[in-house]
Amino acid sequence: MATLWTSGMQVCRALPRLCAIPTIQRGRTVRLMSTETDALQIDVDSKTGVATMKMCRPPVNSLNLEYLTSMNIALEKLENEKCKGLILTSAVPKIFCAGLDILEMYQPDVERLQVFWRSLQDVWLRLYGSKMATIAAINGHSPAGGCLLATCCDYRIMAPNYTIGLNETQLGIVAPFWFKDTMYGVIGNRETEYALTLGVMYSTEEALGIKLIDKVVPQDEVYTAAQEKMKQYLKIPEVARQLSKDMMRRETVEKLRLKREEDVANFKNFAIRDSVQKSLGMYLEMLKKKSQQKK
Amino acid sequence: MATLWTSGMQVCRALPRLCAIPTIQRGRTVRLMSTETDALQIDVDSKTGVATMKMCRPPVNSLNLEYLTSMNIALEKLENEKCKGLILTSAVPKIFCAGLDILEMYQPDVERLQVFWRSLQDVWLRLYGSKMATIAAINGHSPAGGCLLATCCDYRIMAPNYTIGLNETQLGIVAPFWFKDTMYGVIGNRETEYALTLGVMYSTEEALGIKLIDKVVPQDEVYTAAQEKMKQYLKIPEVARQLSKDMMRRETVEKLRLKREEDVANFKNFAIRDSVQKSLGMYLEMLKKKSQQKK
Amino acid sequence: MATLWTSGMQVCRALPRLCAIPTIQRGRTVRLMSTETDALQIDVDSKTGVATMKMCRPPVNSLNLEYLTSMNIALEKLENEKCKGLILTSAVPKIFCAGLDILEMYQPDVERLQVFWRSLQDVWLRLYGSKMATIAAINGHSPAGGCLLATCCDYRIMAPNYTIGLNETQLGIVAPFWFKDTMYGVIGNRETEYALTLGVMYSTEEALGIKLIDKVVPQDEVYTAAQEKMKQYLKIPEVARQLSKDMMRRETVEKLRLKREEDVANFKNFAIRDSVQKSLGMYLEMLKKKSQQKK
Numbered sequence: 001m002a003t004l005w006t007s008g009m010q011v012c013r014a015l016p017r018l019c020a021i022p023t024i025q026r027g028r029t030v031r032l033m034s035t036e037t038d039a040l041q042i043d044v045d046s047k048t049g050v051a052t053m054k055m056c057r058p059p060v061n062s063l064n065l066e067y068l069t070s071m072n073i074a075l076e077k078l079e080n081e082k083c084k085g086l087i088l089t090s091a092v093p094k095i096f097c098a099g100l101d102i103l104e105m106y107q108p109d110v111e112r113l114q115v116f117w118r119s120l121q122d123v124w125l126r127l128y129g130s131k132m133a134t135i136a137a138i139n140g141h142s143p144a145g146g147c148l149l150a151t152c153c154d155y156r157i158m159a160p161n162y163t164i165g166l167n168e169t170q171l172g173i174v175a176p177f178w179f180k181d182t183m184y185g186v187i188g189n190r191e192t193e194y195a196l197t198l199g200v201m202y203s204t205e206e207a208l209g210i211k212l213i214d215k216v217v218p219q220d221e222v223y224t225a226a227q228e229k230m231k232q233y234l235k236i237p238e239v240a241r242q243l244s245k246d247m248m249r250r251e252t253v254e255k256l257r258l259k260r261e262e263d264v265a266n267f268k269n270f271a272i273r274d275s276v277q278k279s280l281g282m283y284l285e286m287l288k289k290k291s292q293q294k295k
Numbered sequence: 296m297a298t299l300w301t302s303g304m305q306v307c308r309a310l311p312r313l314c315a316i317p318t319i320q321r322g323r324t325v326r327l328m329s330t331e332t333d334a335l336q337i338d339v340d341s342k343t344g345v346a347t348m349k350m351c352r353p354p355v356n357s358l359n360l361e362y363l364t365s366m367n368i369a370l371e372k373l374e375n376e377k378c379k380g381l382i383l384t385s386a387v388p389k390i391f392c393a394g395l396d397i398l399e400m401y402q403p404d405v406e407r408l409q410v411f412w413r414s415l416q417d418v419w420l421r422l423y424g425s426k427m428a429t430i431a432a433i434n435g436h437s438p439a440g441g442c443l444l445a446t447c448c449d450y451r452i453m454a455p456n457y458t459i460g461l462n463e464t465q466l467g468i469v470a471p472f473w474f475k476d477t478m479y480g481v482i483g484n485r486e487t488e489y490a491l492t493l494g495v496m497y498s499t500e501e502a503l504g505i506k507l508i509d510k511v512v513p514q515d516e517v518y519t520a521a522q523e524k525m526k527q528y529l530k531i532p533e534v535a536r537q538l539s540k541d542m543m544r545r546e547t548v549e550k551l552r553l554k555r556e557e558d559v560a561n562f563k564n565f566a567i568r569d570s571v572q573k574s575l576g577m578y579l580e581m582l583k584k585k586s587q588q589k590k
Numbered sequence: 591m592a593t594l595w596t597s598g599m600q601v602c603r604a605l606p607r608l609c610a611i612p613t614i615q616r617g618r619t620v621r622l623m624s625t626e627t628d629a630l631q632i633d634v635d636s637k638t639g640v641a642t643m644k645m646c647r648p649p650v651n652s653l654n655l656e657y658l659t660s661m662n663i664a665l666e667k668l669e670n671e672k673c674k675g676l677i678l679t680s681a682v683p684k685i686f687c688a689g690l691d692i693l694e695m696y697q698p699d700v701e702r703l704q705v706f707w708r709s710l711q712d713v714w715l716r717l718y719g720s721k722m723a724t725i726a727a728i729n730g731h732s733p734a735g736g737c738l739l740a741t742c743c744d745y746r747i748m749a750p751n752y753t754i755g756l757n758e759t760q761l762g763i764v765a766p767f768w769f770k771d772t773m774y775g776v777i778g779n780r781e782t783e784y785a786l787t788l789g790v791m792y793s794t795e796e797a798l799g800i801k802l803i804d805k806v807v808p809q810d811e812v813y814t815a816a817q818e819k820m821k822q823y824l825k826i827p828e829v830a831r832q833l834s835k836d837m838m839r840r841e842t843v844e845k846l847r848l849k850r851e852e853d854v855a856n857f858k859n860f861a862i863r864d865s866v867q868k869s870l871g872m873y874l875e876m877l878k879k880k881s882q883q884k885k
Contacts (some may be wrong), residue, residue, distance in 0.1 A: 054433060168539075169532065169535040170536050172532035174535050174538045175539065187780070188483055189480045189481075190482070190506060193480070193540070193543040194449075194450075196539040196543065197428075197531070197536050198527060198528065225850070236660070237596070237759065237760075237761075237762035239868060240764050241762060241788075244758075244764055244765065248786065249783075275534065279532060279786075368645055463830065465827075469833045483776070484776075488744075488775070492723075492831050492834045492838075494826060
């Protein structure tokens with residue numbers, strides 16, 4: 001029922017091209033030009049200092065190395081330019097973000113696999129530890145890495161009739177400790193254990209019930225509700241808000257910082273196991289069939 | 296109101312006989328023959344790999360040294376035989392498990408007292424850290440050590456109109472840190488503090504309210520509901536499920552492993568205090584009177 | 591909307607006079623004579639061993655150095671005299687406690703500022719780590735330090751239509767880690783992050799919803815409800831209750847003990863920042879205007 005998606009059957013095995021450094025300009029309609037044009041749309045409201053990062057990589061905003069690299073560059077720039085707030089949302093219908101691109105993990109180039117994982121760590125470090133007030137406007141399904149992005153934010157608003165969760169075990173893989181820590185920080189120990197061991201995908205309503213998300217509003221109000229909530233965050237004196245957030249998250253952030261390479265090695269060794277590759281292969285096969293049936 | 300029970304007024308002071316190694320055979324009706332015949336009924340469903348461990352030590356399934364030893368041997372065997380799931384339940388009417396046999400603690404042989412405590416640690420280490428998916432089918436009252444067994448499991452289903460809780464303080468004794476850690480992992484810090492300082496026995500409904508248990512079903516559906524839930528656990532690729540569970544619990548398990556002998560000494564020194572012995576004596580006296588009134 | 595209060599526009603800059611050691615006598619109407627006569631009313635019920643500490647420092651029970659010193663002396667004496675329980679409440683209408691006296695932080699004498707902070711640490715250490723059963727009878731608003739006092743207690747009963755919360759960020763200051771730890775112990779990680787970053791003041795009803803408080807009763811029943819609840823605590827064998835509480839809180843207490851001077855330095859360095867002084871100045875100006883408008 002609950003699934004991870006992948007964006008297609010082909011994947012570039014090369015190491016990532018150096019991305020053109022994206023330019024972020026202040027104004028309502030300026031966009032970040034990334035390596036994948038328009039895949040990451042970033043608008044900065046010059047009045048409020050609030051950036052909107054819209055994921056637009058059809059069909060499911062899956063996170064491959066190039067996309068994560070774009071995110072990292074964008075997040076760094078927003079931080080450097082002293083943006084005050086960030087709203088993370090999707091431009092793809094019915095999908096917030098489907099998480100990691102499985103093709104990065106299936107029959108991988110081991111070198112690239114490790115670079116891929118480090119870039120995911122980087123996104124997490126930047127987003128979870130951001131000085132900006134961050135709000136996830138979850139306007140579509142949000143499994144696995146999508147749930148991770150959402151739980152990194154300070155606040156989560158979601159539309160009805162979608163699903164969200166860390167469903168890694170359903171594919172035979174295991175969320176790393178910092179996924180777990182992020183989830184723990186939001187829903188506590190018991191619910192995290194339940195969610196992770198069973199790979200639970202929660203409906204919007206269930207997610208609200210366990211406080212995995214903070215608010216439910218109709219689909220077409222998700223973004224404006226995020227803007228409204230952002231005003232509340234920006235009313236708080238900025239340094240005090242940042243220091244308070246840092247006090248809550250520093251320990252968790254430091255834990256990964258200290259274990260980055262150990263975590264990369266763990267991931268790599270796990271991903272290349274025969275059993276895991278077999279699981280991923282079967283899963284991709286299933287997706288292929290599904291996709292063909294639609295045609 | 297809330298109480299610990301003990302199984303009788305007599306207790307063997309000898310060190311435990313070496314238990315005959317129990318044989319677990321696969322099939323619906325095979326039972327573990329332990330030192331106390333039929334006290335621990337174990338059936339393994341050869342199709343599903345799910346074991347059912349039924350406590351049957353009337354009147355209240357109290358845990359003395361011999362019984363804990365049987366449990367340890369059984370848990371080890373089930374683990375070795377790669378059983379996938381374990382349903383823990385009771386064959387005694389209205390009682391899931393009343394916890395530690397107070398006679399082990401009252402006027403104890405100090406040598407045996409320490410062996411007793413180590414065997415309890417062993418049961419906890421095996422059950423809390425089990426690779427099997429574990430479900431407590433709580434079909435009766437579940438105070439103290441009974442609550443511990445239940446909270447060690449991955450999931451808890453309970454029948455209405457019973458009580459559950461760590462009520463140690465009501466008897467003048469203190470739950471050790473790993474009881475506390477187990478409870479904390481299920482209901483969080485605030486509720487654990489409240490539960491432990493006051494020795495609260497929660498009704499089934501209250502227990503559901505604080506998520507000490509996961510589900511309430513009528514008495515005669517508890518076991519089948521556990522079997523149904525088990526199917527969900529077994530659908531998850533096994534290694535991923537086990538690694539996720541281990542990630543959640545390893546730290547708590549290690550904490551006891553590193554402090555076992557310190558914990559044994561603490562328990563022993565506390566249990567032999569005059570004030571504690573007096574409390575236990577009064578409590579046993581009360582139980583005796585209750586029992587005589589019934590006759 | 592949510593605010594910290596201060597008691598007046600003038601403040602003594604001298605180091606505190608040595609307080610006369612207060613005398614606590616058992617009996618229903620005896621009071622602690624502190625440096626500020628009747629500002630801290632303490633009655634000890636000689637029958638039950640339950641003390642009531644009533645804050646009576648109009649207009650808002652703000653905590654300055656002298657008042658904290660009185661509290662420390664009183665708490666030490668109650669502990670030494672083996673009082674069993676403590677009910678903390680207010681004699682000022684509509685205010686439980688407004689928290690730290692801002693005049694201690696605005697244009698401070700740096701020497702006194704540090705003594706002030708240490709005395710706050712002392713109150714926390716004594717109250718959070720108290721052997722007594724402690725109940726907050728919250729009969730008025732309870733921002734910032736008032737919320738801290740309440741969350742230090744074992745149980746919280748509150749009257750409707752008031753507010754409670756750690757609203758420090760709203761003033762541009764940051765709750766120290768032990769405020770955070772105390773809050774975390776009651777409402778968990780997610781809600782604490784939300785509460786602290788936004789400086790949320792919760793209504794009585796909201797506070798109950800997130801379990802920041804345990805019970806709501808009408809204004810004129812708050813104190814008797816506290817007395818009633820205290821009976822439940824006192825029924826538990828005392829040593830077992832104390833050891834259980836200590837097991838839950840020791841680690842948090844030790845954390846501050848080990849970092850006291852570092853925490854004092856952090857606070858001092860933060861408080862004397864220009865930006866913080868400016869925030870506090872503006873806030874005091876606003877309070878002054880409000881006060882004049884009333885006249």
